[in-house]
Structure formats: C-alpha cells, structure tokens
Amino acid sequence: MPSYVALLRGINVGGRNPVAMQALAACFLDAGYANVRTHLQSGNVLFDAALSDGAALETALDDLLATAFEVAIPTVVRSRDELADTIASAPADHGSPDLRSDVFFLKRPLTVEAAMGQVPELREGVDSIAPGPGALYFSRVADRATKTRITKFMSMPVFQQMTVWTWRTTTRLLQMLDE
Known part of the structure; x- marks a missing residue:
C-alpha cells in the first residue's frame, strides 16, 4: 500500500481544538488505515492506504475527523512521492x-x-x-x-x-x- 502523510490544520494550537495524538492514531486505525503513527502534537499522521487518490483521501479524512472529533479539521494529504x-x-x-x-x-x-x-x-x-x-x-x-x-x-x-x-x-x- 502507498504511504501518505496527513497534515492537519488547526489542532492543538493555542489551546484550540485539542486532539490527543493517541486518539488521532486510533481514529485512523479504526477507519482501516495501516502503519499509522503520529509526529509532534500538532497533527501529522503518517499512514498507509489502499486508496491512491489524494483528493479523495482528503475528503474522506475531513469527514472522518469531523465525525470523530466534532470539529472541522481541514486535512492536506501528500503521498510519500509527492x-x-x-x-x-x-x-x-x-x-x-x-x-x-x-x-x-x-x-x-x-x-x-x-x-x-x-x-x-x-x-x-x-x-x-x-x-x-x-x-x-x-x-x-x-x-x-x-x-x-x-x-x-x-x-x-x-x-x-x-x-x-x-x-x-x-x-x-x-x-x-x-x-
């Protein structure tokens, strides 16, 4: 499966939109993504996914995170090669x-x-x-x-x-x- 990084915007910044990295990783794992790990407290998630369309991954993750954390968390996704x-x-x-x-x-x-x-x-x-x-x-x-x-x-x-x-x-x- 291809590797990706999800760059989350606006979490854990100045006390706004607090999201624990452990909960964030669990959210990705529960959604079926593999090899999930985080870097820093500000929302970098590295993961593997079968889906190879970055735009579709961004949309899927925006929806997933909004549901899981009850706040809009815009997500930018880049493949390893990108x-x-x-x-x-x-x-x-x-x-x-x-x-x-x-x-x-x-x-x-x-x-x-x-x-x-x-x-x-x-x-x-x-x-x-x-x-x-x-x-x-x-x-x-x-x-x-x-x-x-x-x-x-x-x-x-x-x-x-x-x-x-x-x-x-x-x-x-x-x-x-x-x-």
Missing part, C-alpha cells in the same frame, strides 16, 4: 541557517497559481516566496524575521485552504515515511 517532490523542488537556499523557512501546503482544489495570485507585496530583503508542487515555499531572513509581511497573507481567506509546516518538520516527515 512529499519528496515538494522537498526536491524547493529553492536552493530554502532551509539554510540564515533563513526561517516554511512550506505552505495547499489543500485541494486550491492551485499554486491561485494562491500566488493572492500573495500581498512582501518586504524586500526580508521575505521570499516561491511556487512548488502543491505548495508555496516561504522564507524570511532569520535576523529580520520580525519585519515579515507574511502575516497579512495569513489573515486572508485563501490561507484557510493551507497548512504551514517548518522546513525541518517537512523533511523529517519524509524521513519517517522512508523508515
């Missing part, structure tokens, strides 16, 4: 020690073109954003990170169709899928 492609396609300096780098994963059907079209003007010399496969790569210069303008983008409605993970977490998830 995640590897996202990592391989990152700008060369993404994740460098001089930057704070994140990956904004897009929930289907949001497209990279539509998301990029809504990015406000960023601060030159501080922020950078680049398109990738199903994601946006965002970095800000570490010693100027407080000057970022990305918070404006994060307050826009389009941002509700994304989930953000640090570069370190993103690469760690691929390592875990490969273990």
Whole structure:
C-alpha cells in the first residue's frame, strides 16, 4: 500500500481544538488505515492506504475527523512521492541557517497559481516566496524575521485552504515515511 502523510490544520494550537495524538492514531486505525503513527502534537499522521487518490483521501479524512472529533479539521494529504517532490523542488537556499523557512501546503482544489495570485507585496530583503508542487515555499531572513509581511497573507481567506509546516518538520516527515 502507498504511504501518505496527513497534515492537519488547526489542532492543538493555542489551546484550540485539542486532539490527543493517541486518539488521532486510533481514529485512523479504526477507519482501516495501516502503519499509522503520529509526529509532534500538532497533527501529522503518517499512514498507509489502499486508496491512491489524494483528493479523495482528503475528503474522506475531513469527514472522518469531523465525525470523530466534532470539529472541522481541514486535512492536506501528500503521498510519500509527492512529499519528496515538494522537498526536491524547493529553492536552493530554502532551509539554510540564515533563513526561517516554511512550506505552505495547499489543500485541494486550491492551485499554486491561485494562491500566488493572492500573495500581498512582501518586504524586500526580508521575505521570499516561491511556487512548488502543491505548495508555496516561504522564507524570511532569520535576523529580520520580525519585519515579515507574511502575516497579512495569513489573515486572508485563501490561507484557510493551507497548512504551514517548518522546513525541518517537512523533511523529517519524509524521513519517517522512508523508515
């Protein structure tokens, strides 16, 4: 069976939408997913599934989690190969020690073109954003990170169709899928 990662948006953040990782893993197992494990408290679930359609998996997991936890938990799903492609396609300096780098994963059907079209003007010399496969790569210069303008983008409605993970977490998830 193919391996996937489900990136859950908006759980265990600032005391909102608390979900225990043990309960989350049990939910996936009870639904018939295999090799289920979690990473961190913020909602990363690695699993195997017979279904090979990422969009269908997102819909199925959105419904499953809403029923199980009685709150809408938008889910972005990437196969192991999709995640590897996202990592391989990152700008060369993404994740460098001089930057704070994140990956904004897009929930289907949001497209990279539509998301990029809504990015406000960023601060030159501080922020950078680049398109990738199903994601946006965002970095800000570490010693100027407080000057970022990305918070404006994060307050826009389009941002509700994304989930953000640090570069370190993103690469760690691929390592875990490969273990």
